[in-house]
Amino acid sequence: MKTGVAQMLEEIYSSRKPVRFEQLDVSEIVLKHIPLGTDKAAVSGLFAGSASSKIVEEQAATLIVRDNKGQAMLDPDARSVVMTFSFDAAGKLAKVAAVHLKNQ
Numbered sequence: 345m346k347t348g349v350a351q352m353l354e355e356i357y358s359s360r361k362p363v364r365f366e367q368l369d370v371s372e373i374v375l376k377h378i379p380l381g382t383d384k385a386a387v388s389g390l391f392a393g394s395a396s397s398k399i400v401e402e403q404a405a406t407l408i409v410r411d412n413k414g415q416a417m418l419d420p421d422a423r424s425v426v427m428t429f430s431f432d433a434a435g436k437l438a439k440v441a442a443v444h445l446k447n448q
Contacts, residue, residue, distance in 0.1 A: 348390070349377075349393070352373065353397075353425065356425050356444055357423065357425075362423065362446045367444070368445070369443060370442045371441055374427055374440050374442045378440070380437050381437060384429075384435045394411070396411050398410055405430060405432075407428075408426070408427070409426075410427075411424060411425045413425075422447035423444065424445055426443050427440065
């Protein structure tokens with residue numbers, strides 16, 4: 345893994361901002377920091393130390409993480425990143441689907 349979660353999120357949040365209900369695909373940025381083949385325990389551990397990220401669903405083959413920047417209704421620039429990590433039978437990262445969206 346090239347960098348920590350904080351640097352990955354910084355790169356995502358400093359990229360193009362979503363407008364209204366737009367969802368921007370940021371999977372490539374996530375894969376740059378968390379490469380395919382990474383162990384599930386390592387991916388989970390990365391987000392355990394993040395203050396803004398929360399694992400919202402964890403199953404044998406899937407891990408869904410949400411990171412919130414700001415709070416909807418209170419912050420005019422409140423945004424989130426939702427990342428879905430899919431793992432193969434050996435517990436290695438096989439696919440990432442990540443979107444950057446504006447909190448409504």
